[in-house]
Amino acid sequence: MNSLFSKRPTLLTRCLSVAAVAGFVICGSLNRAAILAADAADAAKSDFSASEQRLYDAVRYLASDELEGRGVETEGINKAADFIAKEFAAAGLKTDIIDGGPFQKFTMTVKSEPGPKEQNKLAFVGPAKEDGSPQRLELALGKTFNSLAVGGSAQFDAPVVFVGYGITSPEHEFDEYKGLDVEGKIVVMIRKEPQQDNPHSKFDGTDSSRHAFFTTKISNAFQHGAAAVVLVNDGGELKKVAEADERAWAKAVEQFGKTHEEHQAIESPTDDQTAAYRLEIKKLAERIVNLSKNLDREPDRLLDFSGAGTESSHAKMPVFFASRASVEPMVQAALGKSLDELEAAIDEDLQPRSSVLEGWTAVGEANVVHQQAEVKNIIGVLEGEGPLADETVIVGAHYDHIGMGGNNSLAPGTVAIHNGADDNASGSAALLEVARRYGSLSGKPRRRMVFLAFTGEESGLIGSGHYIGNPVFPLEKTVAMINMDMVGRLNDNKLIVHGTGTATTFDALVDELNKE
Numbered sequence: 001m002n003s004l005f006s007k008r009p010t011l012l013t014r015c016l017s018v019a020a021v022a023g024f025v026i027c028g029s030l031n032r033a034a035i036l037a038a039d040a041a042d043a044a045k046s047d048f049s050a051s052e053q054r055l056y057d058a059v060r061y062l063a064s065d066e067l068e069g070r071g072v073e074t075e076g077i078n079k080a081a082d083f084i085a086k087e088f089a090a091a092g093l094k095t096d097i098i099d100g101g102p103f104q105k106f107t108m109t110v111k112s113e114p115g116p117k118e119q120n121k122l123a124f125v126g127p128a129k130e131d132g133s134p135q136r137l138e139l140a141l142g143k144t145f146n147s148l149a150v151g152g153s154a155q156f157d158a159p160v161v162f163v164g165y166g167i168t169s170p171e172h173e174f175d176e177y178k179g180l181d182v183e184g185k186i187v188v189m190i191r192k193e194p195q196q197d198n199p200h201s202k203f204d205g206t207d208s209s210r211h212a213f214f215t216t217k218i219s220n221a222f223q224h225g226a227a228a229v230v231l232v233n234d235g236g237e238l239k240k241v242a243e244a245d246e247r248a249w250a251k252a253v254e255q256f257g258k259t260h261e262e263h264q265a266i267e268s269p270t271d272d273q274t275a276a277y278r279l280e281i282k283k284l285a286e287r288i289v290n291l292s293k294n295l296d297r298e299p300d301r302l303l304d305f306s307g308a309g310t311e312s313s314h315a316k317m318p319v320f321f322a323s324r325a326s327v328e329p330m331v332q333a334a335l336g337k338s339l340d341e342l343e344a345a346i347d348e349d350l351q352p353r354s355s356v357l358e359g360w361t362a363v364g365e366a367n368v369v370h371q372q373a374e375v376k377n378i379i380g381v382l383e384g385e386g387p388l389a390d391e392t393v394i395v396g397a398h399y400d401h402i403g404m405g406g407n408n409s410l411a412p413g414t415v416a417i418h419n420g421a422d423d424n425a426s427g428s429a430a431l432l433e434v435a436r437r438y439g440s441l442s443g444k445p446r447r448r449m450v451f452l453a454f455t456g457e458e459s460g461l462i463g464s465g466h467y468i469g470n471p472v473f474p475l476e477k478t479v480a481m482i483n484m485d486m487v488g489r490l491n492d493n494k495l496i497v498h499g500t501g502t503a504t505t506f507d508a509l510v511d512e513l514n515k516e
Contacts (some may be wrong), residue, residue: 053432058087058429059488062399063421070420071403072456073110073373080399080428084378084453087432092439093380093451097472099464103376104472108462112149115367120147122230122320124160124330127359137329144326146302147366148231149310150218151319156186156227160357162331163187165194166217166348172202176352181351183225186362188327189217190339191234194347202350214308218319228318228362231308232327233300235343241299249291256284309460318366330360336436358399368515375400377463378453379472380435384443392448392473394481395434395465397427398457426488428453 061067061083068076084103089095093100098138114120122145126135139145164176166189193212195201203209209215214231220230263269263277303321324339331339342353378399383389401420419425435451450473456462468475480503487495500506 005165023334032092040140055429055433056308058432059421059425062073062425063419065417065419067404068398068403069403070425072108072400072459073371074377074403076403077375077400077455080137081376081378081453081455084428084432085380088378088380088435088451091294091380091432091435093382093435095380097379097381099323102378102380104467105374105376105477106466106468106470107124107372108375108456108459108466109149109311109370110373110459111371112306112312113369114149114305115153115369116149117141119365119367122322122362122364124327125361125363126330126333126386135333139322139325139326142302144302145230145322146305147308147318147368148303148308148319148321149306149368149370150214150312151229151315151366151368152315153365153367154228154318156318157360157363157449158227159185160330160360160362161185161187161344161354162335162357163189163221163354164194164342164352165190165211165234166220167193167211168220168224169203169211172350174352176350176354177220177224178354180224180354182221182357184227186228186230186329187221187224187226187358188230188232189221189238190232190343194343194350196234196236198347218308218314218317224316226317227365228320228364228441230320230327230362231303232322232323232324232339235340239322240297241301245291245294245297245299249288249295249375252284252291256288259284298323298325310366311460311462312370315370318364318368320366323497330357334358336358375455375463377467382438382445382449382451382452384446384448386446388446389448391478392478394444394450394452394478395431395484396454396481397431397484398424398454398463399428400455400458400463401425402458424457424484424489426486427484430484445478461483 013044062070062080066076067080068074070077070080081103083419085095088102098104106426120141124137124139126137141147161180161182163180163182166176166187168175169175179513191212193209194204195203197206199205203211217231218229242248259280261278263273266273269277292448300323302323307321308319328339329338331451335342335355337345346353384391401423402418406413431451438445438449452467453468454463456466457464471478497506500510
């Protein structure tokens with residue numbers, strides 16, 4: 001944390017300027033002459049020096065060891081929430097919006113783990129063969145399937161339906177559930193989305209649209225009444241894995257040769273140089289052996305338990321990830337086509353190939369244990385005045401971090417307080433300072449301004465997602481949102497502003513500010 005404070009937080013101040021001026025433009029707080037006059041007066045009073053000190057103090061407290069890295073399961077994050085709420089109130093914001101207070105409370109999953117192995121099982125049972133023998137495809141936990149943390153716990157014995165990529169997209173006139181009744185059934189779907197390699201695909205070209213996300217697919221299945229979801233890799237993923245394995249192996253072999261050549265070029269190497277060379281060669285040789293094993297492995301790799309996330313919104317709908325090979329015999333038997341052929345057909349004409357897998361049922365259960373915690377977004381409001389007063393502008397930042405580390409840490413094996421000075425004490429401090437600036441104005445903005453400190457961002461945008469699902473003010477009347485994330489970096493004195501193309505005024509505004 002010391003490096004963050006080696007210089008005065010000038011970049012935070014610049015972020016403050018961008019957010020404040022953008023807010024003036026959107027909210028129309030004052031006319032431009034009044035803004036310039038106020039800025040001149042502020043400068044004359046060295047107000048920026050005071051702002052910098054407040055930013056410094058806020059970041060220093062939020063990133064202190066006392067707050068335990070602001071993990072969602074820690075007491076430290078509650079201290080952070082209380083601090084932000086008090087600062088909102090001190091800035092003159094209205095903080096009695098929700099049940100007389102500033103907190104939008106909800107529960108989220110802070111830890112997920114699979115239950116007993118015998119309570120996580122999956123099999124596909126098909127029509128009897130010609131000789132009368134049963135068809136049963138028994139999947140092996142950890143080898144041909146995994147239960148996923150994003151799912152729930154339940155037992156099931158139900159028909160199987162293949163739903164392609166599991167997409168319902170009215171804007172693209174593409175619905176793989178159309179004409180199908182999947183209520184109480186098990187849906188098998190492919191990861192991602194069609195035409196991944198087509199830059200002209202209506203699903204955002206070669207980028208992933210929202211329909212490729214696990215959460216979108218799983219929620220769509222839930223909304224259609226599915227009893228469970230079985231995901232399998234897409235063909236494109238298999239190709240990427242195989243190519244990545246090949247590149248990694250080739251790079252290691254190249255490095256092995258380079259290291260050997262460099263040592264051979266030393267005319268009279270010292271004992272230390274020789275020892276270092278042998279150690280490096282040994283490491284590279286071991287790496288080549290391990291990477292060679294990957295080349296021999298099937299690229300159809302299973303997602304691990306938390307591979308699709310750890311938050312579950314569907315407590316009674318299990319979600320599994322299975323190997324293509326384990327599902328292929330069932331699909332072939334029922335539809336007479338392979339998964340590769342079905343994918344290729346969908347990619348070619350963007351027409352669904354969904355179908356009930358006649359005669360096949362899925363039998364099994366999932367047991368997923370979710371540890372819950374109460375968390376809270378923090379909301380402060382400045383009401384608007386005039387004909388646009390019922391419109392809302394949100395200025396936000398997430399205030400949580402990753403506590404003692406874990407999978408989201410840059411050092412995932414380290415158990416220690418992760419202070420999160422930049423991510424995102426910096427954005428939280430800037431949020432508070434923008435609130436102070438607006439709260440100190442004598443006039444009201446033309447639009448309502450909502451200052452929103454989100455929680456659960458590090459766990460997958462949970463807090464912002466909760467607000468979207470439970471808005472305090474109507475979303476259809478929310479006209480803009482300015483978010484501040486990791487604005488405390490001092491490298492090259494740069495501030496990166498994303499999303500300027502979402503409003504006609506933003507590009508020109510940023511260009512103007514960049515001249516200063």
